[in-house]
Amino acid sequence: MSSPFDHLIITEGGEPVDEVELSLLETLDHVLNRGLVIAGEITISVADIDLVFLGLNVLLSSVETANEVLRKRAVDDERKSAVDETPHTQE
Amino acid sequence: MKLYAYCFTEDGDAPSESLTGIGGSQVRVLKAEGFSVLVSNFSADTVPVNRHNVLAHSAVIQRVLAHTTPLPLRFGALAGEEQLRNYVSAKHEALQEKFDSIRGCIEMNVKLISQGAEVVAEPHLPEPADKPGTAFLVQKKREILGSETRIAEAKRLTVWLEQHVGDLIKEASIEQGRTEKLILAASHLLERGVLEQYRARLKAAREERPELHFLVSGPWAPYSFANIELEFKSQFGVS
Numbered sequence: 001m002s003s004p005f006d007h008l009i010i011t012e013g014g015e016p017v018d019e020v021e022l023s024l025l026e027t028l029d030h031v032l033n034r035g036l037v038i039a040g041e042i043t044i045s046v047a048d049i050d051l052v053f054l055g056l057n058v059l060l061s062s063v064e065t066a067n068e069v070l071r072k073r074a075v076d077d078e079r080k081s082a083v084d085e086t087p088h089t090q091e
Numbered sequence: 092m093k094l095y096a097y098c099f100t101e102d103g104d105a106p107s108e109s110l111t112g113i114g115g116s117q118v119r120v121l122k123a124e125g126f127s128v129l130v131s132n133f134s135a136d137t138v139p140v141n142r143h144n145v146l147a148h149s150a151v152i153q154r155v156l157a158h159t160t161p162l163p164l165r166f167g168a169l170a171g172e173e174q175l176r177n178y179v180s181a182k183h184e185a186l187q188e189k190f191d192s193i194r195g196c197i198e199m200n201v202k203l204i205s206q207g208a209e210v211v212a213e214p215h216l217p218e219p220a221d222k223p224g225t226a227f228l229v230q231k232k233r234e235i236l237g238s239e240t241r242i243a244e245a246k247r248l249t250v251w252l253e254q255h256v257g258d259l260i261k262e263a264s265i266e267q268g269r270t271e272k273l274i275l276a277a278s279h280l281l282e283r284g285v286l287e288q289y290r291a292r293l294k295a296a297r298e299e300r301p302e303l304h305f306l307v308s309g310p311w312a313p314y315s316f317a318n319i320e321l322e323f324k325s326q327f328g329v330s
Contacts, residue, residue, distance in 0.1 A: 026308045034314035035165035
């Protein structure tokens with residue numbers, strides 16, 4: 001027999017929401033932005049984050065967090081490739 | 092081999108059922124000084140944030156929540172076994188205090204979203220003059236006043252929501268005016284036994300303010316009440 005705690009329920013305007021994306025956004029909001037942090041650094045990679053998350057970014061800061069990480073990563077990648085492309089001079 | 096950690100439970104509370112975690116790995120229980128840490132083996136150095144992994148992380152914690160109230164870890168916690176044991180040893184007292192505060196509870200989330208201009212009225216300002224400097228200042232003033240108006244409305248709604256569910260909740264974490272549309276995001280910690288009552292109160296509240304859009308989700312593990320911020324308090328006696 002299932003208990004009310006077996007299933008996550010999201011309601012919008014009082015009606016249960018079946019939309020997978022909304023449920024996913026709420027889940028993202030929780031697992032990426034909240035929860036106990038045991039180490040100084042969270043070791044995540046957002047290279048293959050699904051851009052469908054961006055659809056409702058007005059609601060959830062998890063997307064903002066992900067975007068921020070993506071932006072930083074893009075800047076780091078640009079810097080890295082700029083360094084790689086710099087011709088090395090022989091001494 | 093690193094371990095991917097999902098959540099803590101009090102000893103003996105970890106579910107006995109077989110759980111599958113990130114990457115299809117079997118979830119197992121690591122016991123340490125009266126606590127259990129649910130972990131699975133993980134071979135890479137970073138955890139990709141994708142739909143599959145996020146849902147796997149959440150699913151393990153939701154399954155545990157069906158049995159007991161876990162202390163959920165944020166997505167992406169990789170550690171060695173010794174590191175986890177050291178953490179439990181160093182934070183034993185804080186972990187115990189945290190479990191004392193969340194035992195038997197669940198988290199519910201309420202987001203109040205503006206559906207139109209009637210909720211947060213924009214301030215009336217004169218139309219910008221032709222001069223670019225004046226137009227810039229008028230626009231800035233409009234932004235600042237708009238933000239203040241939203242915050243004031245969020246404060247009013249916080250009090251109003253508290254009047255409806257305040258006696259049912261143990262703790263609340265409130266975020267006001269996160270975005271122009273999202274006026275209020277409230278996380279409520281409540282005893283499992285009052286969940287249906289809480290939902291009924293929210294339903295009544297919703298009927299009172301039909302102009303607001305309610306997004307309610309839960310029950311969740313107490314993600315918003317999980318962090319331990321006791322380092323300064325416990326070690327140096329200040330917060």
